[in-house]
Amino acid sequence: MGKAENLALPEIGSHALGTGKLPVDHYVSPQFFELEKKHIFRKSWLLVGRASDLKEPGDYQNFLVDTLGVSVVVVRGRDQQLRAFYNACTHRGSRLVNSSTGNTRALVCSFHGWSFSLDGALINAPDAALFADLDPAQEHLKSISVDVWGGFIFINLAEQPEWTLQQYLMPLGDAFDRYLGNKDWSWSFGWRANFRANWKLLVDAQIEGYHVDMTHRKTIAGTVPGSSTAAYFFPESVGVPCGVSAYRPEDSSRGVQTPLNLLSAKYGATSIYTKPERTFAAEGGEGVLKEDHPLWIFDNYLLFPNIVLFVQKGQIIIQRTLPISADECIWEVDFYHTEKPASFGHIFNMEQGVIQIRDVLSEDLYTAEGIHANFKCGAITHVNLNKQEVPLRAYYNRLLSAVQGGKVKGAP
Amino acid sequence: MSTAIPRPELSALEAHIAAWGLPTTEHRLSKRLSSSMDEVRAFYDAMLPKLPEVIDYLNQFPLDGIPKNDNPLVWATLAMCEVDNAVNKWNRVVLDTGIDIRRMIPKTSFSDRGYE
Numbered sequence: 001m002g003k004a005e006n007l008a009l010p011e012i013g014s015h016a017l018g019t020g021k022l023p024v025d026h027y028v029s030p031q032f033f034e035l036e037k038k039h040i041f042r043k044s045w046l047l048v049g050r051a052s053d054l055k056e057p058g059d060y061q062n063f064l065v066d067t068l069g070v071s072v073v074v075v076r077g078r079d080q081q082l083r084a085f086y087n088a089c090t091h092r093g094s095r096l097v098n099s100s101t102g103n104t105r106a107l108v109c110s111f112h113g114w115s116f117s118l119d120g121a122l123i124n125a126p127d128a129a130l131f132a133d134l135d136p137a138q139e140h141l142k143s144i145s146v147d148v149w150g151g152f153i154f155i156n157l158a159e160q161p162e163w164t165l166q167q168y169l170m171p172l173g174d175a176f177d178r179y180l181g182n183k184d185w186s187w188s189f190g191w192r193a194n195f196r197a198n199w200k201l202l203v204d205a206q207i208e209g210y211h212v213d214m215t216h217r218k219t220i221a222g223t224v225p226g227s228s229t230a231a232y233f234f235p236e237s238v239g240v241p242c243g244v245s246a247y248r249p250e251d252s253s254r255g256v257q258t259p260l261n262l263l264s265a266k267y268g269a270t271s272i273y274t275k276p277e278r279t280f281a282a283e284g285g286e287g288v289l290k291e292d293h294p295l296w297i298f299d300n301y302l303l304f305p306n307i308v309l310f311v312q313k314g315q316i317i318i319q320r321t322l323p324i325s326a327d328e329c330i331w332e333v334d335f336y337h338t339e340k341p342a343s344f345g346h347i348f349n350m351e352q353g354v355i356q357i358r359d360v361l362s363e364d365l366y367t368a369e370g371i372h373a374n375f376k377c378g379a380i381t382h383v384n385l386n387k388q389e390v391p392l393r394a395y396y397n398r399l400l401s402a403v404q405g406g407k408v409k410g411a412p
Numbered sequence: 413m414s415t416a417i418p419r420p421e422l423s424a425l426e427a428h429i430a431a432w433g434l435p436t437t438e439h440r441l442s443k444r445l446s447s448s449m450d451e452v453r454a455f456y457d458a459m460l461p462k463l464p465e466v467i468d469y470l471n472q473f474p475l476d477g478i479p480k481n482d483n484p485l486v487w488a489t490l491a492m493c494e495v496d497n498a499v500n501k502w503n504r505v506v507l508d509t510g511i512d513i514r515r516m517i518p519k520t521s522f523s524d525r526g527y528e
Contacts, residue, residue: 049522050522050523053522063525064525064527098527100523100525101521187522189518190518190522191516191517192517192525193515217509218507256501258496258500258501259460259463259500260493260496261496263467264493267467332519332525334519334522341475344471344473344486344489345467345470348467348489351493352493354437355437355493358516359510359513361516362507362510362512363507366509366510
């Protein structure tokens with residue numbers, strides 16, 4: 001159970017990140033989780049999909065915010081506009097779509113057959129005369145704010161979002177929007193898993209470089225040394241509190257490059273931990289990729305509250321974590337590339353990259369459940385954070401400001 | 413037009429290709445996890461010297477033009493990626509510092525949440 005006095009640190013608005021220990025109550029307190037549901041998941045911009053997956057009029061996606069029980073339909077209209085609605089028929093509340101994706105001419109309720117146009121208007125209610133005073137204009141599907149940044153679709157469940165999506169993601173800016181919105185990025189592969197851990201522990205594991213040398217000692221240790229990661233934060237941002245840059249070591253002999261790694265590097269650049277002999281083609285990237293630095297590999301950014309976006313040349317990795325309860329969550333990762341494999345060599349390179357990254361991720365995911373259990377049982381009441389882990393302080397500070405009203409000094 | 417690359421002589425490898433030539437990454441992961449380290453190493457050591465030749469041979473075809481008879485060879489070659497870390501970094505078949513890989517469910521798209 002969370003202690004009330006621990007739920008009020010650090011000072012909000014000043015972004016005085018401080019150096020003290022942080023209490024763990026925010027990960028295990030049911031009361032705090034209720035605040036997160038109310039102030040974070042109902043008010044933040046949440047990443048739900050990719051605009052290029054909804055190309056044609058009637059293409060739709062169903063996104064479930066599990067912990068709120070909210071099902072959202074995002075649909076491409078005949079006017080090419082994306083719209084989002086609660087997946088709820090205004091007759092008696094039945095879900096309108098149940099599959100995660102599809103295409104439809106209208107949103108038709110399978111309970112009694114009420115049908116809605118792609119822009120949410122009630123267009124048919126069977127035997128409408130049976131209703132005493134049915135006014136179709138009053139039965140429009142309930143709309144949800146939706147917008148696109150970088151080709152990715154975000155929704156916001158607030159009646160009136162406090163910030164536009166552009167304001168929310170301000171530190172990233174137009175250059176990212178152009179680069180990530182490049183139509184040539186296509187989904188390659190991904191995984192999901194459930195964890196008996198607070199959702200934030202899965203985020204925490206991705207936004208500091210201090211863990212790399214030990215956690216990844218059996219995979220990539222040495223090739224991406226913890227000392228080659230740079231932490232940064234954006235104190236005035238509401239949607240992007242922090243991030244990390246990763247670089248290769250100056251001594252290229254560090255770490256283990258296996259014969260398979262070196263062979264696969266001849267055919268592609270899927271593995272981010274091998275210096276490829278062949279590079280991906282990716283349009284643009286100016287202002288996004290730090291290509292002028294010979295050792296730069298990737299930057300990651302926390303898109304508050306639950307997305308870690310990895311950006312590198314030729315590959316985008318998106319990690320998403322959604323809570324089910326304070327003690328359970330769904331974790332997902334998705335990979336986007338600019339090229340489809342066209343030869344066996346490229347397939348071989350991708351397989352090597354997929355497996356290498358998969359094994360590294362398995363290590364990142366390994367600690368969360370043990371940490372959560374230790375927080376939950378009271379074995380640990382506070383955590384220590386060093387300078388390299390300062391993104392966690394920035395995340396924590398943003399989290400507290402969000403649950404206490406969302407004020408961020410200097411934010412729009 | 414360049415000369416066609418002939419299929420390498422692989423008769424000594426056929427038993428390994430049959431055992432490891434499984435059609436998906438998940439099948440090959442399962443094969444690694446259910447094998448002994450001696451079996452994994454025997455496969456790796458046998459395949460490695462031939463690997464550049466095999467990749468050159470397979471690489472000459474368009475993806476939809478690889479002879480169907482070579483599917484087990486394609487899959488066994490990809491299985492080398494699956495055993496790479498076990499042989500070169502762990503000296504055991506299971507990575508004991510990570511979650512069980514089988515908990516990670518492969519997705520079919522960004523939107524796939526598994527509730528079709």
